[in-house]
Amino acid sequence: xxxxxxxxxxxxxxxxxxxxxxxxxxxxxxxxxxxxxxxxxxxxxxxxxxxxxxxxxxxxxxxxxxxxxxxxxxxxxxxxxxxxxxxxxxxxxxxxxxxxxxxxxxxxxxxxxxxxxxxxxxxxxxxxxxxxxxxxxxxxxxxxxxxxxxxxxxxxxxxxxxxxxxxxxxxxxxxxxxxxxxxxxxxxxxxxxxxxxxxxxxxxxxxxxxxxxxxxxxxxxxxxxxxxxxxxxxxxxxxx
Ligand code: DC
Numbered sequence: 001x002x003x004x005x006x007x008x009x010x011x012x013x014x015x016x017x018x019x020x021x022x023x024x025x026x027x028x029x030x031x032x033x034x035x036x037x038x039x040x041x042x043x044x045x046x047x048x049x050x051x052x053x054x055x056x057x058x059x060x061x062x063x064x065x066x067x068x069x070x071x072x073x074x075x076x077x078x079x080x081x082x083x084x085x086x087x088x089x090x091x092x093x094x095x096x097x098x099x100x101x102x103x104x105x106x107x108x109x110x111x112x113x114x115x116x117x118x119x120x121x122x123x124x125x126x127x128x129x130x131x132x133x134x135x136x137x138x139x140x141x142x143x144x145x146x147x148x149x150x151x152x153x154x155x156x157x158x159x160x161x162x163x164x165x166x167x168x169x170x171x172x173x174x175x176x177x178x179x180x181x182x183x184x185x186x187x188x189x190x191x192x193x194x195x196x197x198x199x200x201x202x203x204x205x206x207x208x209x210x211x212x213x214x215x216x217x218x219x220x221x222x223x224x225x226x227x228x229x230x231x232x233x234x235x236x237x238x239x240x
Contacts, residue, residue, distance in 0.1 A: 013038070013136045013236065014151075015227075016144035018204065019158030021192045022165035024215055024223075028158065029140040031220060032227055033089065036138070036238055039081060040089040041131055043141035043148075044111075046079050046124050048102040049093050051111040053077060060110055067117060074123050081131065103173070105180060108188055112195035115142075121201050142196055145207035154230060155210035164216045165189055 015038070017029050026042050033040035050073065054060045059069035081089045091098040101107065114120055121143075128148045131137060139148070145155035160168075166186035173180050196204035206212065211230065215223055228238050 012132070012134070013153045014132050014149045015138040016149050016152035016155045016207075016210075017138065017140040017158055018142055018145050018155070018206070018210065019140075020160070020162075020165065020204070021189050021196070022169045023158045023160045024165075024168065025140040025158050027220070028215070028223055028227075029138045030088065031224060033138040034087060035224060035228075036136070038136040038138050039083060039131075041081055041128060041137050041139040042089075042091065043124065043128055043139060043144065045091045045098060045102055046127070047111055047115045047120070048107050049079060049091060049098055050074065050077065050120060050124070051107050051114045052101055053093070054114060055106060055110060060113065065113055065117065067119065070114070070117065071119055074120065079124075079127060100176060103176070105178070105184070105188070108192075112192055112199075116195070116199040116201065118201045125202075142204040143202035145210045146205060147202045150207070153236070154227075154234060155207050156227070156230075157206040157210040157212045159212060159214050160216040162186065162189055162193065 015029075015032060017025050019025050026044065029042070030040045032038070050070075051060070053073050054065075054070055057069065057073055059066045059073060078094050080092050082092055083089050091102075125143070125148050128139060128141075128144070132139060132149060141148070145152055145157070163186065166182060166189050169189065170180065170182045170185050173185070213223070213226065218226075231238050
């Protein structure tokens with residue numbers, strides 16, 4: 001397929017899903033990608049992978065971010081999404097599959113500070129644009145509809161009550177064996193909501209043409225029906 005350098009290949013579709021931490025963006029985006037045969041790009045996982053590497057390298061501590069060291073880390077890091085045998089897309093960092101350490105509370109606590117750095121956002125956004133240039137993607141994050149793909153075919157802004165979001169993440173982390181409290185998670189979610197909305201570069205906000213979906217009381221099936229309806233309303237015919 002011939003694609004020029006700066007334009008999307010013909011017929012490719014970008015679905016951008018932005019919203020608050022723990023609103024279920026990743027599960028929703030993954031399910032849509034699976035349903036439509038697109039690739040799912042979890043941009044939060046990219047920010048988390050950079051944060052984990054920075055923590056391991058001592059580039060961030062409680063009160064300091066070593067921006068130079070962080071840039072060197074970014075220079076040497078290769079991030080890609082591969083579709084596994086089960087059809088799920090997974091993040092690979094330097095050829096190795098990212099694991100559950102990305103979801104640890106240490107990474108969750110530090111990631112907002114890394115995501116606030118313009119040099120980090122610039123580089124990750126460029127990688128994300130490249131990922132969406134050659135194939136149809138469902139991409140979830142905070143700035144996809146506003147900054148990374150302002151011309152996405154469908155933009156969704158996902159939201160849910162903070163208490164509902166905390167309860168969901170608590171269940172996930174406990175199922176994975178983590179020793180965390182609900183209060184700790186709710187605090188982390190509220191802090192990240194504030195940090196995401198207040199940062200100077202690419203703050204979380206709804207794109208003017210994004211449709212808001214509050215999924216506090218919706219099942220995954222109801223959300224899927226809703227998105228298929230949105231696609232049909234835009235003249236796309238999701239198969240199956
Ligand atoms: O979606 P998540 O909770 O895994 O995201 C982790 C962090 O990364 C979150 O604090 C916000 C940040 N992030 C961002 O700033 N921009 C994105 N496109 C995706 C995530």
